[in-house]
Amino acid sequence: MKVFPFSKNLFWDVAPESIELSRHKKFVIERVLLRGNLADFKQLIQLYTKDEIRDAIRKSKELDLRTQHFCSWYFDIPAEEIHASPFYR
Numbered sequence: 579m580k581v582f583p584f585s586k587n588l589f590w591d592v593a594p595e596s597i598e599l600s601r602h603k604k605f606v607i608e609r610v611l612l613r614g615n616l617a618d619f620k621q622l623i624q625l626y627t628k629d630e631i632r633d634a635i636r637k638s639k640e641l642d643l644r645t646q647h648f649c650s651w652y653f654d655i656p657a658e659e660i661h662a663s664p665f666y667r
Contacts, residue, residue, distance in 0.1 A: 583621045588613050599625065607634040611645050628653060635660055 582594040588609050589597060599606060603626065610622045622631070635641070635649045636659055646662040649655060 583625060584610060584618050585615060588618065603630060604634040604637060607631055608638050608640045611635070611649065612641065639663055 582597070583599075584594075584606070586594055597606065607622065607626065607630075610618045614622065626634075632653050632655055635653060635655060639661055641649065641660065641662050643662045646657065646660045650657040650660055
């Protein structure tokens with residue numbers, strides 16, 4: 579069995595062994611960007627390509643404003659292409 583590469587406390591609401599990293603890519607990327615630490619972020623950018631991460635960011639409706647601004651800067655995505663959740667405004 580493979581070791582889960584992210585902090586287990588990020589996925590407190592699901593069993594980490596039930597997460598398939600390729601199948602649940604958007605969920606994993608969102609959770610790491612919103613709640614992960616630096617080690618989780620480094621693992622994220624090793625596990626997924628920048629294009630995969632950019633695609634998940636553009637499709638996400640879960641990101642808060644701080645994460646939206648960081649992702650816009652770090653992944654070079656125009657801010658208007660990232661939809662921050664109205665819940666966090």
